[in-house]
Amino acid sequence: MMEKGYVMRPGENGFERAVGILEMVYKFTEQVSDEAVEGAANFVFPELKNTVLGLLELPANRGLEIFFFQRLLELFWEAMRAQSEGKKLIFIPFTFPPELFWAFDSLFPLCTEIVSGAIVNICYGQGERFWDYAMSLGLPDSLCSGNTIGIASLLAGPGLKPDAIVYNTPGSCNPNAKIHAFAADYLGIPQFILEKPVDESPRGREQYYKYLLRFVRELEEWTGEELKEDRLREVMQRAYQAVELYNEYWELKKARPCPVPNIFSMTLLVLRSQMWGREDCVEVLRRMVDISKERLRKGEYAAPEEVARIYVSYIYWLFDFYNYFTWMEKKGISILGDILAIHYFPPIDYSSKESMLRAYADIAFDYPMTRQMGGETISLRWVDDICYAVQDLGADACVFGGVHACKHTLGTISFFRRELMKRLGIPTLVLIGDVFDKRQTPMEIFQHEVETFVDQVVSRKKAGRRRAKSG
Amino acid sequence: MAVSGTALEIKEIYDPYVQKWKEKGGRVVGYSCVATPVELVEAAGLLPYRIKALGNPRTDLADGEMSLFNCSFCRSCLQLALDGTYDFLDGIIETNGCDHLRAMFENWQHNKNLPFFHYLKVPHFFRDDSLEYFRGELELLREHLASHFNAPVETESLRGAIEDWNLVRKRWRELCELRELPEPRVTGSEALALELAGSHMTGKDFADLLSSFIEERREAPGRKPKARLMLCGPATDEVAWLEEMESLGAVVVADALCFGSRAFLHRPGTGENPLDELAEGYLNTIFCPRMYKEYDKRRSYILDAAKRAGVDGAIYLYNKFCDLHGTDSVLVRRDLENSGIPVLVLEKEYSAAADLGRIKTRVQAFLERIGGGAR
Structure with a gap:
C-alpha cells in the first residue's frame, strides 16, 4: 500500500513526483476538521504523515497552510508548463532574491532548495535516493543536502531539466556555488553568476551593482528579452507590499507569548525564496499577519505557557515539520526566526529602472546568508545580526542547528557562541546535523537536546532572573 | 652538502632562512593563497611567508575554534598560530x-x-570588470603595506621583484622538464620540498636555489619509474606522505597542486604599469576550483600537463570536507579517463598517520591497475 502511487513513475524526476503527491492538497478545504486531518495523516506513509501533521494538526495554522500549499502547487504547475509555453526554466539558489526573475516574461525561476524541500517533505524516502545518487557520482558527502538533493534529482532521472543555472554564492558558500556550477558543467547548460565581493565598503557595493548590471545584460542577451521598466516596477511594487507585511510579521513576533505559529517560519522562508514579487506571496503573507494579529488579540497560544523564546541562530532543520516546529510549539517553545528571516529592505525609488535596480542590488547584497557569510568577516557580521534579532525580538536563547555542509559557520561557531554570551548573556545550544537528511542527526536527538537545554539552562536562567527581581 | 640535501630538509615552520631574516631586523608577512602577489610584499622590503603546516598532526587548540567538519590542513595551520609557532x-x-x-x-x-591584518579580496572569475576591481585591491594592499610598515612600494623595486619572480617561474618550468623526462631526474616529493623551501624566500634567493638544484640534477642519472603519475589537488605540504607514495615505485612526474606547479602559473600581464601587470597575471592564472566558469581552462591545463609528462595515471587528492576539490574531482576524473588516463580519487585527512596504511593500499592497487605494480 505504501509504495503504490508514491514511488517514482516512468518519465518523472523527484520534483514531478512531489508535485503529483502534493495534488492531494486540493482534497482539503481551509476549514478541514480534526478528523479529516487525522484520517489523512493515517492514510499516508510515515514521512508524509509528519508533513501533514506539521502543517495541519494545530488549528491556528491549518487554513493558512492549505491555502499556501495550494498556491505553491499552482506555482509548481506553472514551472512544469513553462518550457512548453516558450519560457526558459532557470534554477536559482535560496540566497538570491527571486523578484528580479519574475520581471522577465520569458523566465521562470525555480529555487533549487525549494525543489529539495518538496522532495524531502513529500516524497517517499525523503529524497535520500537522490543524495545517494550524488554520492555515487563521486561527489563529496560534505556537500549541502539543501541543494544537492534537488540537483541530483535532475541529474538522475528523466523529466524536467532547467535551461540554465543561476547562482550567487562564490565566496560566501562554496558547497552551494560549487554544486550549481557542477550541475551546469555536467548538463552542459549555461550558468549565470552574480558574485558578491566580500567587501562592505562603498567600493564593494558599487562593484556589486556593476556586476548586477552585467548579470541583467547577460540574461537579456540569453533570453532575447529586455528587462522592461514597467514590468520591473510592477514586480518591485508587489515585492514591497510583501515587505510591509514582513515588517508587521516581525513586529508581531515581539509579543509574549508569540502569536505567530512556529510553522510560519518555514512558510516565510518558502515565500521569500520562491514567490516574492508575486501576488500570491502577498496574499499568503497578508493571511499570516491577520491570523497572528487575531491570535494576539485573543491571547491564543498552543501551550499553557511560553516556556522559552528561541532564536535559531543559523537555519531550521526542515525534514520533519511535525517533530520540529509543532513539537516545539506544543512544548511552549516559540521559534522567533533564523538567519534567513533577517531581511534588510532599503527604501525604494520607483522612478526609473536604474533606481529600482539600485534598490534590488542593496536587497541582494544584504540578503540573508549572502550578507553574513559573504560579509567582510563571517563571524562578526553573523553575530551582529543575530544579536540584533535576539534583542529586538526578546529571545531567551539561541539554538545553532548546524549543518555539516556549512563550513563558514562551523568554522566560526565557537567565536559566535562566546561573543553572544559576552555581549548579551544569551546561551547557545550547538547541534550538528543536516537541513534535509535525517540520517545525520535524527529529530529524536534534536528534541532531547533542546528539551534538556530549555529545562536545564533557559528555564533556570529565567527563574533566576525572576527571583532576583522579586528578592 | 649538495644543494639538494639542504633544500630538501625543510622541517621547521620558523626556518633558519626566516630566522636569519628576522635577526637582521627584517619583517615577515604571512599569506596563504597563490592569488597573493608576493612581488608586492617583497617590493615593500618584507619577506612573504606562505603559511604551511609541514605535516603538523596536532589540532587540539584549533579544534576549540573550528569544527571537525572543517579542513584539517586549515585547522593544523591555525593550531600553529594558536600555540605560538607563528608568532x-x-x-x-x-x-x-x-x-x-x-x-x-x-x-x-x-x-x-x-x-597588520589585510584582507585581499580576490574575485571568483576573470573578466574585465573583476580585473578592474582586483587591480584596485592591489592598490589598497600597496597603500596598506606602505602606511603600516612605513615601506612605500616604489615602481622600480616592484619591477625588480616581478623580474625575480618571473625568473622563479622560468626555473620551475625547467625543473618540471627534468621531471617529465623518460627517466625523471627529480621526484614529486623533491619538487614539493623545493617549493616549500622557496615559499618563504625572496624571489632572487628562490631562483638561485632552483638554478643550483637544476644544475646539479641535469647531469645526475635518472630513475626509471614503475609508473608515471600526475598528482592533482589542493594545498598539500606533506612531503613525507608523497615520499611514501613514491616509495611504492611510482614517480610523480607532473602535478596540479596548489603547493606545486599551480603556484607558478602566473604569466606576465599586459598592463602598462607593474600593478596592472600583476593584477592580470594573477587573476587570469588561478587554476583553482574556487574560480567559477573556468572549468574548461582547468581541464585544458591538467590534460596538457598530463600529456606532456606522458603519465600512466593520475591521483586526485583532497582533504576531507574540501567541497571545492571534491566536486571538481568528479569532472576531472571523467575528463582524464575519457582521454585514456586512469584516475584514483583519494579523500584523506591532513597528516593523519592512521590514514597512511589505507591510502598506500589504495595507491598500490591503483598502480597494479595501471600496470605499474607488475613492471
Missing part, C-alpha cells in the same frame, strides 16, 4: 580562498590580533 609573523594577508580558509584567518585574528 614571528609581523602581519597576515587574508584571501577569500575558501570557506575553511576564511574561518581559519578570522579565528587567527580574533585570537592573536596581529597589528
Whole structure:
C-alpha cells in the first residue's frame, strides 16, 4: 500500500513526483476538521504523515497552510508548463532574491532548495535516493543536502531539466556555488553568476551593482528579452507590499507569548525564496499577519505557557515539520526566526529602472546568508545580526542547528557562541546535523537536546532572573 | 652538502632562512593563497611567508575554534598560530580562498590580533570588470603595506621583484622538464620540498636555489619509474606522505597542486604599469576550483600537463570536507579517463598517520591497475 502511487513513475524526476503527491492538497478545504486531518495523516506513509501533521494538526495554522500549499502547487504547475509555453526554466539558489526573475516574461525561476524541500517533505524516502545518487557520482558527502538533493534529482532521472543555472554564492558558500556550477558543467547548460565581493565598503557595493548590471545584460542577451521598466516596477511594487507585511510579521513576533505559529517560519522562508514579487506571496503573507494579529488579540497560544523564546541562530532543520516546529510549539517553545528571516529592505525609488535596480542590488547584497557569510568577516557580521534579532525580538536563547555542509559557520561557531554570551548573556545550544537528511542527526536527538537545554539552562536562567527581581 | 640535501630538509615552520631574516631586523608577512602577489610584499622590503603546516598532526587548540567538519590542513595551520609557532609573523594577508580558509584567518585574528591584518579580496572569475576591481585591491594592499610598515612600494623595486619572480617561474618550468623526462631526474616529493623551501624566500634567493638544484640534477642519472603519475589537488605540504607514495615505485612526474606547479602559473600581464601587470597575471592564472566558469581552462591545463609528462595515471587528492576539490574531482576524473588516463580519487585527512596504511593500499592497487605494480 505504501509504495503504490508514491514511488517514482516512468518519465518523472523527484520534483514531478512531489508535485503529483502534493495534488492531494486540493482534497482539503481551509476549514478541514480534526478528523479529516487525522484520517489523512493515517492514510499516508510515515514521512508524509509528519508533513501533514506539521502543517495541519494545530488549528491556528491549518487554513493558512492549505491555502499556501495550494498556491505553491499552482506555482509548481506553472514551472512544469513553462518550457512548453516558450519560457526558459532557470534554477536559482535560496540566497538570491527571486523578484528580479519574475520581471522577465520569458523566465521562470525555480529555487533549487525549494525543489529539495518538496522532495524531502513529500516524497517517499525523503529524497535520500537522490543524495545517494550524488554520492555515487563521486561527489563529496560534505556537500549541502539543501541543494544537492534537488540537483541530483535532475541529474538522475528523466523529466524536467532547467535551461540554465543561476547562482550567487562564490565566496560566501562554496558547497552551494560549487554544486550549481557542477550541475551546469555536467548538463552542459549555461550558468549565470552574480558574485558578491566580500567587501562592505562603498567600493564593494558599487562593484556589486556593476556586476548586477552585467548579470541583467547577460540574461537579456540569453533570453532575447529586455528587462522592461514597467514590468520591473510592477514586480518591485508587489515585492514591497510583501515587505510591509514582513515588517508587521516581525513586529508581531515581539509579543509574549508569540502569536505567530512556529510553522510560519518555514512558510516565510518558502515565500521569500520562491514567490516574492508575486501576488500570491502577498496574499499568503497578508493571511499570516491577520491570523497572528487575531491570535494576539485573543491571547491564543498552543501551550499553557511560553516556556522559552528561541532564536535559531543559523537555519531550521526542515525534514520533519511535525517533530520540529509543532513539537516545539506544543512544548511552549516559540521559534522567533533564523538567519534567513533577517531581511534588510532599503527604501525604494520607483522612478526609473536604474533606481529600482539600485534598490534590488542593496536587497541582494544584504540578503540573508549572502550578507553574513559573504560579509567582510563571517563571524562578526553573523553575530551582529543575530544579536540584533535576539534583542529586538526578546529571545531567551539561541539554538545553532548546524549543518555539516556549512563550513563558514562551523568554522566560526565557537567565536559566535562566546561573543553572544559576552555581549548579551544569551546561551547557545550547538547541534550538528543536516537541513534535509535525517540520517545525520535524527529529530529524536534534536528534541532531547533542546528539551534538556530549555529545562536545564533557559528555564533556570529565567527563574533566576525572576527571583532576583522579586528578592 | 649538495644543494639538494639542504633544500630538501625543510622541517621547521620558523626556518633558519626566516630566522636569519628576522635577526637582521627584517619583517615577515604571512599569506596563504597563490592569488597573493608576493612581488608586492617583497617590493615593500618584507619577506612573504606562505603559511604551511609541514605535516603538523596536532589540532587540539584549533579544534576549540573550528569544527571537525572543517579542513584539517586549515585547522593544523591555525593550531600553529594558536600555540605560538607563528608568532614571528609581523602581519597576515587574508584571501577569500575558501570557506575553511576564511574561518581559519578570522579565528587567527580574533585570537592573536596581529597589528597588520589585510584582507585581499580576490574575485571568483576573470573578466574585465573583476580585473578592474582586483587591480584596485592591489592598490589598497600597496597603500596598506606602505602606511603600516612605513615601506612605500616604489615602481622600480616592484619591477625588480616581478623580474625575480618571473625568473622563479622560468626555473620551475625547467625543473618540471627534468621531471617529465623518460627517466625523471627529480621526484614529486623533491619538487614539493623545493617549493616549500622557496615559499618563504625572496624571489632572487628562490631562483638561485632552483638554478643550483637544476644544475646539479641535469647531469645526475635518472630513475626509471614503475609508473608515471600526475598528482592533482589542493594545498598539500606533506612531503613525507608523497615520499611514501613514491616509495611504492611510482614517480610523480607532473602535478596540479596548489603547493606545486599551480603556484607558478602566473604569466606576465599586459598592463602598462607593474600593478596592472600583476593584477592580470594573477587573476587570469588561478587554476583553482574556487574560480567559477573556468572549468574548461582547468581541464585544458591538467590534460596538457598530463600529456606532456606522458603519465600512466593520475591521483586526485583532497582533504576531507574540501567541497571545492571534491566536486571538481568528479569532472576531472571523467575528463582524464575519457582521454585514456586512469584516475584514483583519494579523500584523506591532513597528516593523519592512521590514514597512511589505507591510502598506500589504495595507491598500490591503483598502480597494479595501471600496470605499474607488475613492471
